[in-house]
Amino acid sequence: MLWQQLANGIAIGSVYALISLGLTMVYGILRILHVAHAGIYALGAYVGLFSFRLIGNFWLSLIVGMAGAAIAGYFVERLLYTPLLHLPRIAPLIVSIGLFTALEEAFRIVAGPHTLAYNARVGLGDLSIGSFHLTETQILILLVTLAILIFLWAFLTKTRTGLAMRACAQDPETTSSFGVNVSAIIAVNFLIGSAMAGAAGVLIGVYDNQVWPTMGSIPAYKALAIVVLGGLGNIPGTVLASIVVGLAETFFIGVLAIPFPRDAVAFVAMILVLMFKPYGLLGKA
Amino acid sequence: MLEVRGIEVSYGEFLALRGISFTVQEGELVTIIGANGAGKSTILRAVMGLVKCRKGKIFFNEEDITSSPTHHRARLGISLVPEGRKIFPDLTVAENLFMGAYIQEDRRAVQSRMEEAFSLFPVLKERQNQVGKTLSGGEQQMLAIARALMSRPRVILMDEVSLGLMPIYVEETFKVIENLHRQGVTILLVEQNARKALQAANRGYVLETGEIVLSDQAKKLALNPQVKKAYLGGT
Ligand SMILES: Nc1ncnc2c1ncn2[C@@H]1O[C@H](COP(=O)(O)OP(=O)(O)OP(=O)(O)O)[C@@H](O)[C@H]1O
Ligand SMILES: [Mg+2]
Numbered sequence: 001m002l003w004q005q006l007a008n009g010i011a012i013g014s015v016y017a018l019i020s021l022g023l024t025m026v027y028g029i030l031r032i033l034h035v036a037h038a039g040i041y042a043l044g045a046y047v048g049l050f051s052f053r054l055i056g057n058f059w060l061s062l063i064v065g066m067a068g069a070a071i072a073g074y075f076v077e078r079l080l081y082t083p084l085l086h087l088p089r090i091a092p093l094i095v096s097i098g099l100f101t102a103l104e105e106a107f108r109i110v111a112g113p114h115t116l117a118y119n120a121r122v123g124l125g126d127l128s129i130g131s132f133h134l135t136e137t138q139i140l141i142l143l144v145t146l147a148i149l150i151f152l153w154a155f156l157t158k159t160r161t162g163l164a165m166r167a168c169a170q171d172p173e174t175t176s177s178f179g180v181n182v183s184a185i186i187a188v189n190f191l192i193g194s195a196m197a198g199a200a201g202v203l204i205g206v207y208d209n210q211v212w213p214t215m216g217s218i219p220a221y222k223a224l225a226i227v228v229l230g231g232l233g234n235i236p237g238t239v240l241a242s243i244v245v246g247l248a249e250t251f252f253i254g255v256l257a258i259p260f261p262r263d264a265v266a267f268v269a270m271i272l273v274l275m276f277k278p279y280g281l282l283g284k285a
Numbered sequence: 286m287l288e289v290r291g292i293e294v295s296y297g298e299f300l301a302l303r304g305i306s307f308t309v310q311e312g313e314l315v316t317i318i319g320a321n322g323a324g325k326s327t328i329l330r331a332v333m334g335l336v337k338c339r340k341g342k343i344f345f346n347e348e349d350i351t352s353s354p355t356h357h358r359a360r361l362g363i364s365l366v367p368e369g370r371k372i373f374p375d376l377t378v379a380e381n382l383f384m385g386a387y388i389q390e391d392r393r394a395v396q397s398r399m400e401e402a403f404s405l406f407p408v409l410k411e412r413q414n415q416v417g418k419t420l421s422g423g424e425q426q427m428l429a430i431a432r433a434l435m436s437r438p439r440v441i442l443m444d445e446v447s448l449g450l451m452p453i454y455v456e457e458t459f460k461v462i463e464n465l466h467r468q469g470v471t472i473l474l475v476e477q478n479a480r481k482a483l484q485a486a487n488r489g490y491v492l493e494t495g496e497i498v499l500s501d502q503a504k505k506l507a508l509n510p511q512v513k514k515a516y517l518g519g520t
Contacts, residue, residue, distance in 0.1 A: 164387060176355040177365050178356075
Protein backbone atom coordinates (compact mmCIF):
# COMPACT_ATOMS: atom_id res chain seq x y z
CA MET A 1 0.00 0.00 0.00
CA LEU A 2 2.73 2.41 1.01
CA TRP A 3 4.91 1.41 -1.93
CA GLN A 4 1.94 1.74 -4.19
CA GLN A 5 1.26 5.30 -3.05
CA LEU A 6 4.94 6.08 -3.39
CA ALA A 7 4.93 4.92 -7.00
CA ASN A 8 1.74 6.83 -7.78
CA GLY A 9 3.11 9.96 -6.16
CA ILE A 10 6.40 9.79 -8.02
CA ALA A 11 4.63 9.23 -11.33
CA ILE A 12 2.42 12.27 -10.92
CA GLY A 13 5.34 14.28 -9.53
CA SER A 14 7.34 13.39 -12.65
CA VAL A 15 4.75 15.01 -14.87
CA TYR A 16 4.77 18.08 -12.66
CA ALA A 17 8.54 18.20 -13.05
CA LEU A 18 8.31 18.08 -16.84
CA ILE A 19 5.88 21.01 -16.84
CA SER A 20 7.60 23.07 -14.15
CA LEU A 21 11.14 22.75 -15.50
CA GLY A 22 10.36 24.83 -18.57
CA LEU A 23 8.78 27.46 -16.37
CA THR A 24 11.75 27.68 -14.04
CA MET A 25 14.22 27.73 -16.95
CA VAL A 26 12.38 30.61 -18.59
CA TYR A 27 12.27 32.47 -15.29
CA GLY A 28 15.95 31.78 -14.75
CA ILE A 29 17.00 33.32 -18.04
CA LEU A 30 14.39 36.05 -18.72
CA ARG A 31 12.87 36.68 -15.28
CA ILE A 32 9.42 36.31 -16.85
CA LEU A 33 6.59 34.28 -15.34
CA HIS A 34 5.67 32.31 -18.45
CA VAL A 35 2.04 31.52 -17.60
CA ALA A 36 1.28 30.52 -21.19
CA HIS A 37 3.66 27.60 -20.66
CA ALA A 38 0.62 25.60 -19.49
CA GLY A 39 -1.01 26.40 -22.83
CA ILE A 40 2.06 24.97 -24.56
CA TYR A 41 1.59 21.86 -22.42
CA ALA A 42 -2.02 21.47 -23.62
CA LEU A 43 -0.93 22.20 -27.18
CA GLY A 44 1.58 19.36 -26.94
CA ALA A 45 -1.24 17.05 -25.88
CA TYR A 46 -3.41 18.10 -28.84
CA VAL A 47 -0.61 17.86 -31.38
CA GLY A 48 0.34 14.45 -29.96
CA LEU A 49 -3.26 13.26 -30.09
CA PHE A 50 -3.92 14.40 -33.65
CA SER A 51 -0.66 13.00 -34.91
CA PHE A 52 -1.49 9.73 -33.13
CA ARG A 53 -4.78 9.59 -34.99
CA LEU A 54 -2.91 10.11 -38.23
CA ILE A 55 0.05 7.80 -37.76
CA GLY A 56 -1.22 5.37 -35.14
CA ASN A 57 2.12 5.04 -33.34
CA PHE A 58 2.33 6.35 -29.79
CA TRP A 59 6.09 6.96 -29.69
CA LEU A 60 6.02 8.93 -32.90
CA SER A 61 3.09 10.94 -31.61
CA LEU A 62 5.07 11.72 -28.45
CA ILE A 63 7.90 13.08 -30.56
CA VAL A 64 5.57 15.08 -32.78
CA GLY A 65 3.79 16.48 -29.71
CA MET A 66 7.13 17.56 -28.23
CA ALA A 67 8.23 19.11 -31.51
CA GLY A 68 4.92 20.96 -31.89
CA ALA A 69 5.20 22.37 -28.38
CA ALA A 70 8.85 23.32 -28.93
CA ILE A 71 8.06 25.25 -32.11
CA ALA A 72 5.11 27.00 -30.45
CA GLY A 73 7.28 27.94 -27.46
CA TYR A 74 9.94 29.29 -29.80
CA PHE A 75 7.45 31.59 -31.52
CA VAL A 76 6.03 32.79 -28.21
CA GLU A 77 9.53 33.84 -27.21
CA ARG A 78 10.48 35.47 -30.54
CA LEU A 79 7.18 37.21 -31.29
CA LEU A 80 5.87 38.10 -27.82
CA TYR A 81 8.52 38.11 -25.11
CA THR A 82 11.67 39.34 -26.83
CA PRO A 83 10.02 42.53 -28.16
CA LEU A 84 8.77 43.29 -24.63
CA LEU A 85 11.99 42.69 -22.71
CA HIS A 86 12.80 46.39 -22.36
CA LEU A 87 9.50 46.96 -20.52
CA PRO A 88 8.81 46.22 -16.85
CA ARG A 89 8.23 42.50 -16.34
CA ILE A 90 4.53 43.05 -15.72
CA ALA A 91 4.07 43.63 -19.49
CA PRO A 92 5.20 40.17 -20.65
CA LEU A 93 3.30 38.66 -17.70
CA ILE A 94 0.04 40.23 -18.86
CA VAL A 95 0.73 39.14 -22.43
CA SER A 96 1.43 35.65 -21.18
CA ILE A 97 -1.87 35.41 -19.30
CA GLY A 98 -3.70 36.73 -22.35
CA LEU A 99 -2.00 34.23 -24.61
CA PHE A 100 -2.87 31.39 -22.26
CA THR A 101 -6.57 32.27 -22.39
CA ALA A 102 -6.39 32.70 -26.16
CA LEU A 103 -4.80 29.27 -26.54
CA GLU A 104 -7.57 27.63 -24.52
CA GLU A 105 -10.15 29.28 -26.76
CA ALA A 106 -8.23 28.24 -29.84
CA PHE A 107 -8.26 24.59 -28.71
CA ARG A 108 -12.01 24.85 -28.15
CA ILE A 109 -12.59 26.28 -31.60
CA VAL A 110 -10.29 23.90 -33.44
CA ALA A 111 -10.86 20.64 -31.56
CA GLY A 112 -14.26 21.21 -29.95
CA PRO A 113 -15.21 21.73 -26.31
CA HIS A 114 -15.41 18.04 -25.32
CA THR A 115 -12.71 15.81 -23.97
CA LEU A 116 -11.04 13.65 -26.59
CA ALA A 117 -9.70 10.19 -25.83
CA TYR A 118 -5.97 9.56 -26.29
CA ASN A 119 -6.30 5.85 -26.48
CA ALA A 120 -2.77 4.89 -27.38
CA ARG A 121 -1.16 1.49 -27.18
CA VAL A 122 2.24 2.10 -25.71
CA GLY A 123 3.36 -1.52 -25.85
CA LEU A 124 5.02 -1.72 -22.44
CA GLY A 125 2.50 -3.76 -20.42
CA ASP A 126 1.66 -3.48 -16.73
CA LEU A 127 3.95 -4.57 -13.92
CA SER A 128 2.72 -6.46 -10.82
CA ILE A 129 4.82 -7.66 -7.92
CA GLY A 130 2.52 -9.01 -5.19
CA SER A 131 0.13 -6.25 -4.26
CA PHE A 132 2.39 -3.65 -5.88
CA HIS A 133 1.07 -2.62 -9.22
CA LEU A 134 2.35 -0.20 -11.84
CA THR A 135 0.14 0.52 -14.80
CA GLU A 136 1.58 0.70 -18.27
CA THR A 137 1.14 4.49 -18.37
CA GLN A 138 2.85 4.94 -15.01
CA ILE A 139 5.84 2.99 -16.29
CA LEU A 140 5.73 5.13 -19.41
CA ILE A 141 5.74 8.34 -17.39
CA LEU A 142 8.64 7.20 -15.23
CA LEU A 143 10.73 6.07 -18.19
CA VAL A 144 10.13 9.15 -20.32
CA THR A 145 10.74 11.53 -17.42
CA LEU A 146 13.92 9.74 -16.44
CA ALA A 147 15.19 9.87 -20.01
CA ILE A 148 14.38 13.57 -20.33
CA LEU A 149 15.96 14.44 -16.99
CA ILE A 150 19.15 12.60 -17.92
CA PHE A 151 19.21 14.40 -21.24
CA LEU A 152 18.69 17.76 -19.54
CA TRP A 153 21.38 17.10 -16.95
CA ALA A 154 23.88 15.99 -19.60
CA PHE A 155 23.03 18.96 -21.78
CA LEU A 156 23.44 21.50 -19.00
CA THR A 157 26.62 20.05 -17.49
CA LYS A 158 28.46 18.44 -20.40
CA THR A 159 27.95 20.69 -23.40
CA ARG A 160 29.24 24.13 -24.33
CA THR A 161 25.75 25.38 -25.08
CA GLY A 162 24.48 24.06 -21.75
CA LEU A 163 27.30 25.81 -19.92
CA ALA A 164 26.50 29.04 -21.76
CA MET A 165 22.86 28.63 -20.77
CA ARG A 166 23.75 28.38 -17.09
CA ALA A 167 26.09 31.35 -17.42
CA CYS A 168 23.34 33.35 -19.13
CA ALA A 169 20.96 32.73 -16.25
CA GLN A 170 23.58 34.20 -13.91
CA ASP A 171 24.80 37.16 -15.97
CA PRO A 172 23.69 37.55 -19.60
CA GLU A 173 25.80 40.64 -20.25
CA THR A 174 29.08 39.06 -19.19
CA THR A 175 28.13 35.89 -21.04
CA SER A 176 27.68 37.83 -24.27
CA SER A 177 31.10 39.43 -23.85
CA PHE A 178 32.64 35.96 -24.23
CA GLY A 179 31.14 35.54 -27.67
CA VAL A 180 27.87 33.88 -26.71
CA ASN A 181 24.87 34.82 -28.79
CA VAL A 182 22.51 35.27 -25.86
CA SER A 183 19.45 35.57 -28.05
CA ALA A 184 20.17 32.12 -29.54
CA ILE A 185 20.65 30.67 -26.07
CA ILE A 186 17.27 32.03 -25.01
CA ALA A 187 15.71 30.39 -28.06
CA VAL A 188 17.29 27.02 -27.18
CA ASN A 189 16.04 27.47 -23.63
CA PHE A 190 12.47 27.88 -24.88
CA LEU A 191 12.77 24.99 -27.33
CA ILE A 192 13.88 22.59 -24.60
CA GLY A 193 11.49 23.84 -21.92
CA SER A 194 8.53 23.75 -24.29
CA ALA A 195 9.40 20.28 -25.60
CA MET A 196 9.35 19.02 -22.02
CA ALA A 197 5.94 20.61 -21.44
CA GLY A 198 4.73 19.00 -24.67
CA ALA A 199 5.93 15.61 -23.42
CA ALA A 200 4.04 16.20 -20.16
CA GLY A 201 0.88 17.01 -22.13
CA VAL A 202 1.13 13.81 -24.16
CA LEU A 203 1.88 11.73 -21.05
CA ILE A 204 -1.10 13.12 -19.12
CA GLY A 205 -3.28 12.75 -22.19
CA VAL A 206 -2.48 9.04 -22.28
CA TYR A 207 -2.49 8.60 -18.48
CA ASP A 208 -5.97 10.09 -18.06
CA ASN A 209 -6.94 8.99 -21.55
CA GLN A 210 -8.31 12.43 -22.26
CA VAL A 211 -7.32 15.73 -23.79
CA TRP A 212 -9.48 18.82 -23.28
CA PRO A 213 -9.22 22.55 -23.94
CA THR A 214 -8.70 23.68 -20.35
CA MET A 215 -6.39 20.85 -19.30
CA GLY A 216 -3.69 23.47 -18.72
CA SER A 217 -5.63 25.52 -16.16
CA ILE A 218 -4.74 23.60 -13.05
CA PRO A 219 -1.13 22.88 -14.10
CA ALA A 220 -0.77 26.61 -14.85
CA TYR A 221 -1.00 27.66 -11.24
CA LYS A 222 0.21 24.43 -9.71
CA ALA A 223 3.45 24.69 -11.68
CA LEU A 224 3.86 28.23 -10.41
CA ALA A 225 3.56 26.99 -6.83
CA ILE A 226 6.07 24.21 -7.54
CA VAL A 227 8.56 26.56 -9.15
CA VAL A 228 8.39 28.93 -6.18
CA LEU A 229 8.67 25.97 -3.83
CA GLY A 230 11.82 24.81 -5.61
CA GLY A 231 13.39 28.28 -5.59
CA LEU A 232 12.65 30.30 -8.75
CA GLY A 233 15.10 29.44 -11.49
CA ASN A 234 16.54 26.48 -9.59
CA ILE A 235 16.45 23.32 -11.71
CA PRO A 236 17.27 20.59 -9.13
CA GLY A 237 15.00 22.41 -6.65
CA THR A 238 12.14 22.26 -9.13
CA VAL A 239 12.54 18.51 -9.67
CA LEU A 240 12.59 17.97 -5.91
CA ALA A 241 9.56 20.23 -5.34
CA SER A 242 7.62 18.42 -8.08
CA ILE A 243 8.20 15.03 -6.50
CA VAL A 244 7.38 16.40 -3.04
CA VAL A 245 4.07 17.82 -4.28
CA GLY A 246 3.23 14.63 -6.20
CA LEU A 247 3.89 12.54 -3.10
CA ALA A 248 2.09 14.92 -0.76
CA GLU A 249 -0.99 14.83 -2.96
CA THR A 250 -1.17 11.05 -3.11
CA PHE A 251 -0.44 10.63 0.59
CA PHE A 252 -2.97 13.19 1.79
CA ILE A 253 -5.72 11.88 -0.42
CA GLY A 254 -4.78 8.23 -0.80
CA VAL A 255 -3.32 7.26 2.58
CA LEU A 256 -4.73 9.65 5.16
CA ALA A 257 -8.01 9.99 3.27
CA ILE A 258 -8.26 13.61 4.40
CA PRO A 259 -11.10 15.30 2.54
CA PHE A 260 -8.80 18.01 1.26
CA PRO A 261 -8.88 19.45 -2.24
CA ARG A 262 -6.01 17.78 -4.04
CA ASP A 263 -5.04 20.82 -6.03
CA ALA A 264 -4.55 22.89 -2.90
CA VAL A 265 -1.75 20.67 -1.61
CA ALA A 266 0.89 22.37 -3.74
CA PHE A 267 -0.06 25.75 -2.32
CA VAL A 268 -0.15 24.58 1.27
CA ALA A 269 3.30 23.07 0.73
CA MET A 270 4.50 26.29 -0.86
CA ILE A 271 3.23 28.43 2.01
CA LEU A 272 4.69 26.12 4.64
CA VAL A 273 8.09 25.98 3.01
CA LEU A 274 8.25 29.71 2.35
CA MET A 275 7.58 30.40 6.03
CA PHE A 276 10.84 28.66 6.91
CA LYS A 277 12.85 28.89 3.70
CA PRO A 278 11.86 32.08 1.89
CA TYR A 279 13.94 31.19 -1.17
CA GLY A 280 12.41 27.75 -1.64
CA LEU A 281 13.61 24.24 -0.90
CA LEU A 282 16.99 24.56 -2.59
CA GLY A 283 16.86 28.28 -3.27
CA LYS A 284 19.54 30.81 -2.44
CA ALA A 285 19.25 34.43 -1.52
CA MET B 286 44.02 48.39 -34.31
CA LEU B 287 41.28 50.00 -32.23
CA GLU B 288 40.02 53.39 -33.24
CA VAL B 289 37.28 55.32 -31.48
CA ARG B 290 35.97 58.42 -33.20
CA GLY B 291 33.86 60.98 -31.39
CA ILE B 292 31.57 58.64 -29.49
CA GLU B 293 28.77 59.88 -27.29
CA VAL B 294 27.05 57.65 -24.78
CA SER B 295 24.14 58.64 -22.58
CA TYR B 296 22.31 56.97 -19.72
CA GLY B 297 18.80 58.29 -20.10
CA GLU B 298 19.18 62.06 -20.19
CA PHE B 299 22.67 62.02 -18.72
CA LEU B 300 25.48 62.36 -21.24
CA ALA B 301 28.32 60.22 -19.85
CA LEU B 302 30.70 60.44 -22.85
CA ARG B 303 30.82 63.70 -24.79
CA GLY B 304 32.62 62.93 -28.01
CA ILE B 305 35.54 60.69 -27.12
CA SER B 306 38.26 59.85 -29.66
CA PHE B 307 41.32 57.73 -29.12
CA THR B 308 43.34 54.96 -30.73
CA VAL B 309 45.19 51.89 -29.60
CA GLN B 310 47.84 50.53 -31.94
CA GLU B 311 48.71 46.86 -32.27
CA GLY B 312 50.95 45.78 -29.39
CA GLU B 313 50.45 48.98 -27.41
CA LEU B 314 49.56 49.31 -23.76
CA VAL B 315 47.33 52.36 -23.45
CA THR B 316 45.81 53.63 -20.25
CA ILE B 317 42.89 55.92 -19.53
CA ILE B 318 43.00 57.67 -16.18
CA GLY B 319 40.32 59.79 -14.59
CA ALA B 320 38.37 60.44 -11.42
CA ASN B 321 35.42 58.40 -10.21
CA GLY B 322 32.49 58.87 -12.53
CA ALA B 323 34.59 60.36 -15.33
CA GLY B 324 33.32 57.69 -17.74
CA LYS B 325 36.21 55.22 -17.91
CA SER B 326 34.09 52.11 -17.53
CA THR B 327 31.58 53.51 -19.98
CA ILE B 328 34.31 53.77 -22.62
CA LEU B 329 35.26 50.12 -22.20
CA ARG B 330 31.61 49.07 -22.23
CA ALA B 331 31.06 51.03 -25.42
CA VAL B 332 34.01 49.31 -27.09
CA MET B 333 32.64 45.91 -26.00
CA GLY B 334 29.16 46.87 -27.23
CA LEU B 335 27.50 46.69 -23.84
CA VAL B 336 26.20 50.27 -24.18
CA LYS B 337 25.05 51.91 -27.39
CA CYS B 338 26.75 54.98 -28.85
CA ARG B 339 24.44 57.84 -29.77
CA LYS B 340 27.08 59.32 -32.03
CA GLY B 341 30.52 58.47 -33.34
CA LYS B 342 32.12 55.33 -34.66
CA ILE B 343 34.28 52.47 -33.42
CA PHE B 344 36.66 50.64 -35.74
CA PHE B 345 38.51 47.43 -35.06
CA ASN B 346 41.18 46.60 -37.64
CA GLU B 347 39.49 48.97 -40.05
CA GLU B 348 36.14 47.21 -39.62
CA ASP B 349 33.29 49.43 -38.46
CA ILE B 350 31.91 47.64 -35.39
CA THR B 351 29.80 50.52 -34.05
CA SER B 352 26.60 48.55 -34.37
CA SER B 353 27.90 44.98 -34.09
CA PRO B 354 26.46 42.93 -31.25
CA THR B 355 28.73 42.17 -28.31
CA HIS B 356 29.21 38.49 -29.15
CA HIS B 357 30.38 39.42 -32.62
CA ARG B 358 33.02 41.77 -31.18
CA ALA B 359 34.21 38.99 -28.87
CA ARG B 360 34.65 36.76 -31.89
CA LEU B 361 36.76 39.43 -33.58
CA GLY B 362 39.16 39.21 -30.63
CA ILE B 363 38.08 41.87 -28.14
CA SER B 364 37.99 40.75 -24.53
CA LEU B 365 36.90 42.56 -21.37
CA VAL B 366 37.88 42.20 -17.73
CA PRO B 367 34.79 43.98 -16.43
CA GLU B 368 34.58 46.33 -13.49
CA GLY B 369 33.58 44.36 -10.41
CA ARG B 370 35.05 41.12 -11.83
CA LYS B 371 31.69 39.63 -12.81
CA ILE B 372 32.67 36.07 -12.01
CA PHE B 373 29.79 33.65 -12.64
CA PRO B 374 28.91 32.95 -9.00
CA ASP B 375 27.44 29.47 -9.43
CA LEU B 376 29.90 28.15 -12.01
CA THR B 377 33.09 26.50 -10.87
CA VAL B 378 36.47 28.10 -11.49
CA ALA B 379 37.08 25.65 -14.34
CA GLU B 380 33.66 26.42 -15.84
CA ASN B 381 34.33 30.15 -15.58
CA LEU B 382 37.52 29.58 -17.55
CA PHE B 383 35.68 27.43 -20.10
CA MET B 384 33.26 30.32 -20.60
CA GLY B 385 36.24 32.56 -21.31
CA ALA B 386 37.24 30.15 -24.07
CA TYR B 387 33.71 29.83 -25.44
CA ILE B 388 34.65 30.93 -28.96
CA GLN B 389 37.38 28.28 -29.14
CA GLU B 390 35.73 25.05 -30.23
CA ASP B 391 38.83 22.86 -30.23
CA ARG B 392 38.79 21.13 -26.86
CA ARG B 393 42.48 20.37 -26.83
CA ALA B 394 43.38 24.01 -27.40
CA VAL B 395 41.08 24.95 -24.52
CA GLN B 396 42.78 22.40 -22.30
CA SER B 397 46.23 23.78 -22.99
CA ARG B 398 45.06 27.35 -22.32
CA MET B 399 43.61 26.11 -19.08
CA GLU B 400 47.07 24.83 -18.15
CA GLU B 401 48.56 28.21 -19.03
CA ALA B 402 45.99 29.96 -16.86
CA PHE B 403 46.87 27.66 -13.99
CA SER B 404 50.57 28.30 -14.37
CA LEU B 405 49.88 32.05 -14.38
CA PHE B 406 47.73 31.80 -11.24
CA PRO B 407 48.48 28.51 -9.46
CA VAL B 408 45.86 29.21 -6.80
CA LEU B 409 43.16 28.80 -9.46
CA LYS B 410 44.26 25.24 -10.06
CA GLU B 411 43.73 24.36 -6.42
CA ARG B 412 40.32 26.00 -6.55
CA GLN B 413 39.23 24.71 -9.93
CA ASN B 414 36.22 22.77 -8.68
CA GLN B 415 35.06 25.45 -6.27
CA VAL B 416 32.17 27.71 -7.35
CA GLY B 417 33.06 31.30 -8.20
CA LYS B 418 31.27 32.98 -5.32
CA THR B 419 33.33 31.10 -2.75
CA LEU B 420 36.60 32.63 -3.96
CA SER B 421 38.15 35.56 -2.12
CA GLY B 422 38.05 38.95 -3.80
CA GLY B 423 41.66 38.69 -4.91
CA GLU B 424 41.18 35.17 -6.23
CA GLN B 425 38.13 36.36 -8.15
CA GLN B 426 40.21 39.14 -9.67
CA MET B 427 42.82 36.62 -10.84
CA LEU B 428 40.07 34.45 -12.25
CA ALA B 429 38.61 37.44 -14.10
CA ILE B 430 41.97 38.14 -15.75
CA ALA B 431 42.66 34.48 -16.54
CA ARG B 432 39.15 34.08 -17.96
CA ALA B 433 39.55 37.09 -20.26
CA LEU B 434 42.81 35.60 -21.59
CA MET B 435 41.28 32.21 -22.37
CA SER B 436 40.04 33.39 -25.77
CA ARG B 437 43.54 34.57 -26.79
CA PRO B 438 42.19 38.06 -27.42
CA ARG B 439 43.82 40.44 -29.86
CA VAL B 440 43.01 43.33 -27.57
CA ILE B 441 42.11 43.11 -23.92
CA LEU B 442 40.17 45.82 -22.08
CA MET B 443 40.93 45.89 -18.36
CA ASP B 444 38.75 47.81 -15.92
CA GLU B 445 40.29 48.45 -12.50
CA VAL B 446 41.92 45.06 -12.26
CA SER B 447 43.96 45.97 -9.20
CA LEU B 448 41.00 47.31 -7.23
CA GLY B 449 40.61 45.76 -3.80
CA LEU B 450 43.79 43.73 -4.01
CA MET B 451 46.52 43.55 -1.37
CA PRO B 452 49.61 45.57 -2.38
CA ILE B 453 51.50 42.36 -3.09
CA TYR B 454 48.74 41.27 -5.50
CA VAL B 455 48.69 44.70 -7.09
CA GLU B 456 52.39 44.23 -7.88
CA GLU B 457 51.66 40.73 -9.09
CA THR B 458 48.80 41.90 -11.30
CA PHE B 459 50.88 44.62 -12.90
CA LYS B 460 53.61 42.08 -13.54
CA VAL B 461 51.06 39.95 -15.34
CA ILE B 462 49.90 42.94 -17.37
CA GLU B 463 53.44 43.90 -18.33
CA ASN B 464 54.21 40.32 -19.28
CA LEU B 465 51.17 40.16 -21.51
CA HIS B 466 52.26 43.42 -23.06
CA ARG B 467 55.74 42.01 -23.73
CA GLN B 468 54.16 39.00 -25.37
CA GLY B 469 52.55 41.40 -27.80
CA VAL B 470 48.99 41.49 -26.45
CA THR B 471 47.33 44.84 -27.08
CA ILE B 472 45.96 46.28 -23.86
CA LEU B 473 43.63 49.12 -22.94
CA LEU B 474 43.90 49.66 -19.21
CA VAL B 475 41.63 51.69 -16.97
CA GLU B 476 42.99 52.20 -13.47
CA GLN B 477 42.44 54.05 -10.22
CA ASN B 478 46.10 53.41 -9.56
CA ALA B 479 47.25 56.07 -12.02
CA ARG B 480 50.89 55.93 -10.93
CA LYS B 481 51.26 52.24 -11.73
CA ALA B 482 49.19 52.51 -14.86
CA LEU B 483 51.36 55.29 -16.26
CA GLN B 484 54.51 53.37 -15.35
CA ALA B 485 53.37 50.35 -17.30
CA ALA B 486 51.76 52.07 -20.28
CA ASN B 487 53.14 53.39 -23.56
CA ARG B 488 50.57 56.13 -23.90
CA GLY B 489 47.85 57.58 -21.73
CA TYR B 490 44.66 59.62 -21.94
CA VAL B 491 43.22 61.73 -19.15
CA LEU B 492 39.45 61.73 -18.92
CA GLU B 493 37.38 64.38 -17.13
CA THR B 494 33.58 64.25 -16.99
CA GLY B 495 33.19 62.46 -20.26
CA GLU B 496 35.85 64.33 -22.21
CA ILE B 497 39.49 63.60 -22.98
CA VAL B 498 41.48 66.58 -21.73
CA LEU B 499 45.04 65.33 -22.19
CA SER B 500 46.82 62.67 -24.16
CA ASP B 501 50.52 61.96 -24.34
CA GLN B 502 53.29 59.45 -23.85
CA ALA B 503 52.70 57.83 -20.48
CA LYS B 504 56.09 58.96 -19.16
CA LYS B 505 55.36 62.55 -20.07
CA LEU B 506 51.90 62.42 -18.53
CA ALA B 507 53.42 61.15 -15.30
CA LEU B 508 55.55 64.32 -15.18
CA ASN B 509 52.74 66.68 -16.14
CA PRO B 510 52.06 68.99 -13.15
CA GLN B 511 48.27 68.88 -13.62
CA VAL B 512 48.26 65.12 -13.74
CA LYS B 513 50.56 64.91 -10.76
CA LYS B 514 48.32 67.16 -8.74
CA ALA B 515 45.05 65.51 -9.65
CA TYR B 516 45.93 61.84 -9.98
CA LEU B 517 49.31 61.11 -8.48
CA GLY B 518 48.74 62.67 -5.08
CA GLY B 519 50.62 65.97 -5.36
CA THR B 520 54.33 66.73 -5.75
N1 LIG C 1 23.70 52.41 -15.70
C1 LIG C 1 23.85 53.72 -15.47
N2 LIG C 1 22.77 54.52 -15.36
C2 LIG C 1 22.90 55.84 -15.14
N3 LIG C 1 24.07 56.46 -15.04
C3 LIG C 1 25.18 55.72 -15.12
C4 LIG C 1 25.13 54.31 -15.34
N4 LIG C 1 26.39 53.84 -15.40
C5 LIG C 1 27.18 54.91 -15.20
N5 LIG C 1 26.47 56.02 -15.04
C6 LIG C 1 27.01 57.38 -14.84
O1 LIG C 1 27.91 57.66 -15.88
C7 LIG C 1 29.07 58.32 -15.40
C8 LIG C 1 30.31 57.53 -15.81
O2 LIG C 1 30.29 56.27 -15.17
P1 LIG C 1 31.48 55.24 -15.30
O3 LIG C 1 31.07 54.01 -14.58
O4 LIG C 1 31.86 55.12 -16.70
O5 LIG C 1 32.62 56.00 -14.47
P2 LIG C 1 34.09 55.51 -14.13
O6 LIG C 1 35.01 56.53 -14.69
O7 LIG C 1 34.28 54.12 -14.52
O8 LIG C 1 34.07 55.65 -12.54
P3 LIG C 1 34.78 54.72 -11.42
O9 LIG C 1 36.20 55.16 -11.34
O10 LIG C 1 34.05 55.12 -10.16
O11 LIG C 1 34.60 53.31 -11.80
C9 LIG C 1 28.88 58.42 -13.90
O12 LIG C 1 28.48 59.73 -13.60
C10 LIG C 1 27.81 57.46 -13.55
O13 LIG C 1 27.02 57.92 -12.49
MG1 LIG D 1 34.55 52.41 -13.54
